[in-house]
Amino acid sequence: MDPTRLREMLEAVARGERTVGEALGELEHLPFRDLGFAQVDHHRLLRQGFPEVVLGIGKSGEQIAAILVELARSGANLLATRVDPGKFEIVRAALPGARYHVAARAVVVEQQPIVVTGRGTVIVVCAGTSDLPVADEAALTAELGGSKVVRINDVGVAGIHRLLARREELVRASVIVAVAGMEGALPSVVAGLVRCPVIAVPTSIGYGASFGGIAALLGMLSSCAAGVTVVNIDNGFGAGYAAALMNRIVDAGEGAG
Numbered sequence: 028m029d030p031t032r033l034r035e036m037l038e039a040v041a042r043g044e045r046t047v048g049e050a051l052g053e054l055e056h057l058p059f060r061d062l063g064f065a066q067v068d069h070h071r072l073l074r075q076g077f078p079e080v081v082l083g084i085g086k087s088g089e090q091i092a093a094i095l096v097e098l099a100r101s102g103a104n105l106l107a108t109r110v111d112p113g114k115f116e117i118v119r120a121a122l123p124g125a126r127y128h129v130a131a132r133a134v135v136v137e138q139q140p141i142v143v144t145g146r147g148t149v150i151v152v153c154a155g156t157s158d159l160p161v162a163d164e165a166a167l168t169a170e171l172g173g174s175k176v177v178r179i180n181d182v183g184v185a186g187i188h189r190l191l192a193r194r195e196e197l198v199r200a201s202v203i204v205a206v207a208g209m210e211g212a213l214p215s216v217v218a219g220l221v222r223c224p225v226i227a228v229p230t231s232i233g234y235g236a237s238f239g240g241i242a243a244l245l246g247m248l249s250s251c252a253a254g255v256t257v258v259n260i261d262n263g264f265g266a267g268y269a270a271a272l273m274n275r276i277v278d279a280g281e282g283a284g
Contacts, residue, residue, distance in 0.1 A: 064090055067097045076275075077172055078103045080264065083110035083134075088117030095136060096121050105136040106171055108164060108264050131163035131263075135171065144173035145274035147201030151176060151267070152190075152217060154183030154207035157232040162206040164263030165228065165270070169204070172271025184212045197221050202270040206263065208232030211243030218252035224273055226266045227257045 039045040058070045068079045078101060081094050091107055091114055098105050099122060108131075110118070115127045118134055125136045149169045153162035159180065166176045177200075182190040190213075197203065198221050206228040207213035214227035227250070229243035236242060240260035247257045258265040 062093055062097060065094050067094055069098070069101060072101055072103055077268075077271075078105055080168075080268075081105075081107035081134075083107050083114060083132075086114075088114035091134075092118045092121040095125070095134070099136060099138065102138050104138055104141065104171055105134075106168065107134040108132070108168075110134050128163065128167055130160055131167045132160060133164060133167055135167070141171060142173060143175055145175055145201065145271065147175075147274060148199065149174040149176050149202045149204065149267075149270045149274050150179060150197060150200040151204045151206065151270075152179040152182060152193075152197070152213070153205075154181070154209070154213045155232065156181050158206045158208055158230045161228055161230050161261050161263040162204075165204045165206065165267035166263075168264050168267025169271045169274075172268060172275075174202075174271045174274045182213075183207065183209075184216055187216065190216065194220055202226065202273045204228060204263075204266045204270050206230060206266075208240060208243050209234075209237060211246035214247055214255050214257075215250040215252045218250065218255045221254075223254075225252075225255045226269055227255050228263060228266045229257070229260050231261055 040047060072078045078098055081091055083091055091110060095105055095107060095118060110132060115134055119125050122136055125134050127134055151162050151166040153159060166178055170176050177196065179193050182193065197217065200221065200223050202224050203217055203221060204226045205214035205217045208230035211229050214225050218225040227247040229240045229247055231240035233242065244260055247255065
């Protein structure tokens with residue numbers, strides 16, 4: 028359940044405009060809902076500020092659709108990652124408002140306007156055009172998480188003048204997500220230019236000795252530049268989510284006991 032809706036419901040009970048029974052009926056499935064094949068976590072929106080995100084890999088279109096339909100009960104915006112176009116058609120039949128982001132391979136169900144809660148700008152920068160699907164996933168996730176996002180594409184170190192031409196933008200960022208394959212040098216160079224956190228995302232792009240992104244991963248983990256953190260290979264979602272959390276303006280009362 029959306030925190031705003033929950034607060035409104037409790038205030039309505041306090042004012043006598045709703046009965047306790049009505050409120051209990053709405054809260055019945057708040058912690059989670061058992062669908063048999065999935066335990067849908069309704070409490071995550073209250074606990075973490077964003078609903079459960081559905082990973083499409085290994086799930087059928089019907090399973091993805093059923094989970095999203097259940098999550099949609101909260102009224103929040105929803106995200107499903109790594110969804111094939113064929114599976115999306117099944118989702119769209121169940122949720123006509125769902126949109127497919129081809130480049131990011133993601134499904135978005137936007138049920139309310141996205142509110143910017145970030146203190147600044149998240150920049151998603153990628154080394155090459157081949158890295159765009161992972162960068163797109165990161166950017167989409169950060170946007171849904173409430174951040175203003177700026178994209179800088181195809182500025183790898185093989186032509187470093189392209190990156191340096193965008194230095195003024197980079198230094199104004201609150202968080203940077205740097206996506207690269209091959210040897211994974213881009214995050215180290217970016218981190219040497221800026222004072223904000225840099226989240227490095229290795230991609231599986233590269234020739235044989237890149238070992239499907241392991242070379243980039245090890246290069247990023249071994250970065251000599253301070254302020255670099257690294258997510259898993261091709262994990263644009265994880266990077267975008269972390270960037271939105273880092274960029275979020277936290278309410279002074281949030282989490283208070």
